[in-house]
Amino acid sequence: xxxxxxxxxxxxxxxxxxxxxxxxxxxxxxxxxxxxxxxxxxxxxxxxxxxxxxxxxxxxxxxx
Numbered sequence: 269x270x271x272x273x274x275x276x277x278x279x280x281x282x283x284x285x286x287x288x289x290x291x292x293x294x295x296x297x298x299x300x301x302x303x304x305x306x307x308x309x310x311x312x313x314x315x316x317x318x319x320x321x322x323x324x325x326x327x328x329x330x331x332x
Contacts, residue, residue: 269285269286269287269288270286270287270288270289270290270321271283271284271285271287271321271322271323272284272285272287272290272302272319272320272321272322273318273319273320273321273322273325274300274311274316274318274319275316275317275318275319275325276315276316276317277314277315277316277317279317283322284302284304286304286305287302287303287304288303288304288305288306289302289303290302290303290319290320292313292319298312298313298314299311299312299313300312300313300316300319
């Protein structure tokens with residue numbers, strides 16, 4: 269299971285635990301998606317500053 273971090277363009281952060289998979293659809297539509305409990309949810313790319321593992325983001329911040 270993945271701890272997903274979404275940082276929205278306005279700076280609001282949302283952490284979602286128990287994510288099974290996540291990704292980015294680029295063909296015809298430009299959205300991020302994540303799957304939890306067998307259901308997919310979608311977030312428009314234009315509304316997002318960061319979308320990915322909370323642990324990966326923590327590593328990126330430490331490297332800066």
